[in-house]
């Protein structure tokens with residue numbers, strides 16, 4: 461656990477609402493010692509059990525990535541207290557300076573319970589899991605890589621609270637090959653305000669930012 465905080469190559473720095481500036485996640489790298497060169501190949505294990513809400517196949521910027529949804533009702537009280545959950549939003553936020561097709565919003569999002577979504581990005585390979593299937597806490601879901609927008613191998617771990625049962629079949633942006641559906645899904649995830657970003661390190665009781 462102490463070592464984990466030494467592995468942070470880029471901490472959590474959330475931008476203002478509607479903005480897509482970095483950095484929404486926490487970057488963890490497997491550094492060689494003493495050279496501190498980031499290596500690929502280290503196994504990535506799921507932090508929590510949950511449902512596969514998205515498998516992203518080598519798209520910019522997340523590369524090979526996996527989104528796992530865990531209902532807040534599955535988390536124990538201590539974890540919930542550490543997360544210091546934000547109030548549920550009343551409406552979506554319009555994007556600032558980002559091209560966004562209309563958000564693919566589930567109509568009943570306001571009445572849905574909330575879930576924690578964890579995104580594991582820049583994996584070496586496409587995660588060998590099925591959309592809609594289950595992932596167990598501790599299950600190896602892939603290996604640290606540098607797919608997508610990664611200058612060096614690292615795991616980008618991004619945590620968001622949002623309405624339950626939303627799927628992200630793919631997402632992409634900042635790339636001419638991104639389809640409207642992929643951009644809309646990216647915008648819903650990143651800037652709509654419906655998927656509220658939080659510091660993933662708080663899950664492990666190691667919040668990177670001051671509370």
Ligand SMILES: [Zn+2]
Nearest residue numbers: 485486487616
């Ligand atoms: Zn990152």
